[in-house]
Amino acid sequence: MRRVVLYEGFERFWHWAQALMILTMMLTGFEIRGMGFHLFGFRRAVMLHNVLAVALVTLIVFAIFWHVTTGEWRQYIPTRTFLREMIAFYLTGIFKGAPHPVKKHRMAKLNPLQRLAYLGFKVLIVPVQITTGALYYFYPNLQHALGWSPQILWFIAVVHVLGAFGLVAFLIGHVYLTTTGHTPFSNIKAMITGWEDLKDDEYFEET
Amino acid sequence: MPYPPINPVFPEARQVLLALMALLALTPTPVQAQQPGGTNPEGHGSYTSLHSAKGRRQTADHSKFKILKGPFAEGDGPAVTRACLTCHTKAAEQVMATSHWTWNVAKDGQDGYGKSTHLVNNYCISIIGGNTESCARCHAGYGFKDSTFDFTRQENVDCLVCHDTTGDYEKEKAGFPNPGVSLAEVAQKVGAPTNRNCGVCHFFGGGGDATKHGDLDDTILKAPRAEDVHLSKQGAGMECVDCHTSDAHKVGGPNYVIPADRRELPKFAGEGVSRMSCAACHTDAPHGSYVLNRHYQKVACQTCHIPTFARGTLPTNTYWDWASAGRLKNGRGYKEEDAKGYETYNSIHGEMLWERNVKPTYIWYNGNLRFTRLTDTITIPADGRVVLNPAEGSYADPSAKIWPFKFHEGSQPYDTVLNRFVAPYTAGPKGSGAYWGDWNWDVAIKLGMETAGLPYSGQHGFVKTSMLWPITHMVAPKEQALSCTECHSRNGRLAGVPGFYLPGRDRGKGVDLFGLGVILLTLAGVGAHGFLRYTHVRH
Numbered sequence: 004m005r006r007v008v009l010y011e012g013f014e015r016f017w018h019w020a021q022a023l024m025i026l027t028m029m030l031t032g033f034e035i036r037g038m039g040f041h042l043f044g045f046r047r048a049v050m051l052h053n054v055l056a057v058a059l060v061t062l063i064v065f066a067i068f069w070h071v072t073t074g075e076w077r078q079y080i081p082t083r084t085f086l087r088e089m090i091a092f093y094l095t096g097i098f099k100g101a102p103h104p105v106k107k108h109r110m111a112k113l114n115p116l117q118r119l120a121y122l123g124f125k126v127l128i129v130p131v132q133i134t135t136g137a138l139y140y141f142y143p144n145l146q147h148a149l150g151w152s153p154q155i156l157w158f159i160a161v162v163h164v165l166g167a168f169g170l171v172a173f174l175i176g177h178v179y180l181t182t183t184g185h186t187p188f189s190n191i192k193a194m195i196t197g198w199e200d201l202k203d204d205e206y207f208e209e210t
Numbered sequence: 211m212p213y214p215p216i217n218p219v220f221p222e223a224r225q226v227l228l229a230l231m232a233l234l235a236l237t238p239t240p241v242q243a244q245q246p247g248g249t250n251p252e253g254h255g256s257y258t259s260l261h262s263a264k265g266r267r268q269t270a271d272h273s274k275f276k277i278l279k280g281p282f283a284e285g286d287g288p289a290v291t292r293a294c295l296t297c298h299t300k301a302a303e304q305v306m307a308t309s310h311w312t313w314n315v316a317k318d319g320q321d322g323y324g325k326s327t328h329l330v331n332n333y334c335i336s337i338i339g340g341n342t343e344s345c346a347r348c349h350a351g352y353g354f355k356d357s358t359f360d361f362t363r364q365e366n367v368d369c370l371v372c373h374d375t376t377g378d379y380e381k382e383k384a385g386f387p388n389p390g391v392s393l394a395e396v397a398q399k400v401g402a403p404t405n406r407n408c409g410v411c412h413f414f415g416g417g418g419d420a421t422k423h424g425d426l427d428d429t430i431l432k433a434p435r436a437e438d439v440h441l442s443k444q445g446a447g448m449e450c451v452d453c454h455t456s457d458a459h460k461v462g463g464p465n466y467v468i469p470a471d472r473r474e475l476p477k478f479a480g481e482g483v484s485r486m487s488c489a490a491c492h493t494d495a496p497h498g499s500y501v502l503n504r505h506y507q508k509v510a511c512q513t514c515h516i517p518t519f520a521r522g523t524l525p526t527n528t529y530w531d532w533a534s535a536g537r538l539k540n541g542r543g544y545k546e547e548d549a550k551g552y553e554t555y556n557s558i559h560g561e562m563l564w565e566r567n568v569k570p571t572y573i574w575y576n577g578n579l580r581f582t583r584l585t586d587t588i589t590i591p592a593d594g595r596v597v598l599n600p601a602e603g604s605y606a607d608p609s610a611k612i613w614p615f616k617f618h619e620g621s622q623p624y625d626t627v628l629n630r631f632v633a634p635y636t637a638g639p640k641g642s643g644a645y646w647g648d649w650n651w652d653v654a655i656k657l658g659m660e661t662a663g664l665p666y667s668g669q670h671g672f673v674k675t676s677m678l679w680p681i682t683h684m685v686a687p688k689e690q691a692l693s694c695t696e697c698h699s700r701n702g703r704l705a706g707v708p709g710f711y712l713p714g715r716d717r718g719k720g721v722d723l724f725g726l727g728v729i730l731l732t733l734a735g736v737g738a739h740g741f742l743r744y745t746h747v748r749h
Contacts, residue, residue: 035713037695037714037717045694045698049501050499050501053501097743143507143508147507153606153709154711157716157718161718164718164721168724169728172728172731172732175732175733176732176735179739182740183743
């Protein structure tokens with residue numbers, strides 16, 4: 004066994020800050036929508052939602068910079084290698100105690116399914132939410148400037164809400180899958196401390 | 211929109227930085243909805259000091275003028291006016307050019323919109339069917355009792371009703387002074403109009419205190435701040451004329467055309483915008499929040515800041531059913547009251563409803579109310595209810611806003627052959643043919659229409675009518691303004707306002723169902739997977 008830093012300081016900050024912001028935006032967003040609970044109060048919820056939206060975009064800008072400069076963006080390049088094995092693992096192997104088909108490397112810490120899921124999150128759901136959110140916020144200006152019809156706001160809102168439901172589903176799956184590590188909490192622990200115990204062979208493969 | 215928002219696009223930037231800093235410390239800090247520029251909670255300090263200077267505006271002490279000492283004969287208003295005109299030589303001429311005198315306004319190039327002409331309402335209906343004499347106690351003149359009144363005679367102008375400062379001046383039938391009023395005393399103490407002067411007529415529209423408007427009544431004179439933040443002495447202590455400014459006796463006020471953005475009202479010399487707009491004093495971006503300020507594009511200030519009308523101690527009339535008038539007991543009219551002492555039936559009016567703290571009805575409104583005249587042909591819609599002054603406006607109309615209204619419901623007589631409203635002769639003694647004397651609609655309408663000089667087929671019926679009254683007075687203190695969810699919720703105040711997507715109210719059919727379905731399926735999948743892992747890996 005060998006302990007390595009799998010997640011660097013900024014990466015962990017980015018992950019947890021983003022998690023906190025997205026969670027709060029879910030709560031405030033669904034409160035604004037009138038899903039039947041009162042947590043922050045409408046006005047405060049709107050305020051928080053708007054402020055967090057800009058904070059999150061700012062954070063994402065920094066994260067993109069980090070991914071580009073460190074080359075970590077390569078972690079998300081989709082691959083077919085072991086994709087079938089990963090699916091098989093989650094569908095059957097995991098129940099039989101089969102070993103994880105993909106070894107974690109320092110330079111390949113995401114399995115093919117994670118790559119797909121996180122890439123989808125980064126280039127699909129988040130941009131859709133940011134775009135529709137911005138259109139939503141600036142709708143009065145756009146409506147005024149471009150003569151948009153009210154149906155457009157309806158469409159923007161529906162897409163934004165569908166994205167939000169998608170995020171909730173993502174969150175559920177994401178949190179559940181963290182429990183499929185060596186122990187139920189080992190992945191979360193790694194995301195907090197940055198350290199992960201990699202088996203020796205994994206370590207050697209990396210070198 | 212002639213007035214694009216002028217406030218910065220994203221003033222929350224400062225709060226964003228704060229939020230980021232908080233996150234860097236990984237401390238989940240709730241972000242306060244901050245109001246920039248700590249404002250004085252009482253607000254109008256500077257205004258109040260302006261107000262207290264008011265007494266010094268006058269440059270003449272009218273008690274020093276010999277001519278005002280009279281003596282004036284009892285009830286001889288014209289004699290007082292002649293005295294006034296010896297110095298204020300152009301005053302009567304100026305008043306005569308205003309609607310306070312003509313009671314008639316031309317609208318869209320058409321004449322007849324006014325009390326003295328053919329405008330019809332669903333309170334007292336019309337004055338011109340023989341009721342002028344009693345209704346004209348609110349006319350700014352002397353002797354208006356029928357169509358023979360000489361509108362060109364300067365001494366007929368009533369100066370005192372607007373300029374009395376004693377509170378003793380009273381008007382009687384045809385607008386003559388009550389003979390008990392000491393005219394010399396009143397004349398020597400004239401001054402600028404106060405709320406009382408305007409109120410003696412404008413609080414009593416519809417025949418009684420608070421009856422007509424709902425946002426104007428006698429209680430305003432002694433109102434606590436919560437009833438009217440502007441007019442209350444504990445509030446800004448303002449006078450009507452502070453907003454309803456005047457020029458050469460033409461008092462600013464919307465005559466049957468009330469722009470939704472009141473900055474578009476005509477303005478007087480020296481005014482940048484009409485003082486009758488909230489924005490004239492408060493600007494179009496008075497809130498600390500950009501999101502709130504942007505409501506200005508589509509929501510009138512009044513919508514949020516007048517949560518209910520008739521907030522004084524008096525109820526306003528919301529329903530007046532002329533069709534049920536005329537029930538008699540032993541050949542005599544009678545009245546009924548409910549537990550609150552509000553008149554629910556009166557033989558001379560019919561059934562009535564009175565309400566306090568009434569939630570307004572909200573509609574799109576661009577400033578144009580299409581009024582109905584006695585000379586207009588009416589079409590009775592499928593719901594059987596004729597709206598006397600439907601409002602124009604929609605979401606798509608850039609000059610329209612969501613405005614609060616008092617909807618006054620009721621019924622009134624109309625000519626079933628000519629399809630026009632009629633002006634019955636109502637106020638008169640037994641034997642005169644007036645409805646309140648002889649309880650006969652056929653006769654009362656026939657006489658009324660003869661007096662009005664209008665055709666009448668002889669056939670009348672009753673039709674339900676509805677009349678819209680924009681609500682703009684009785685502005686509440688800001689802490690009583692509507693909260694977001696009064697409108698941004700499923701069945702909120704704007705539930706019935708069509709044509710746009712309102713966050714919190716609208717959602718798109720099936721979107722929530724679909725979303726919750728996706729979430730439930732995910733949960734089910736995760737649950738099943740976890741369960742299988744738990745049961746299999748264990749052994």
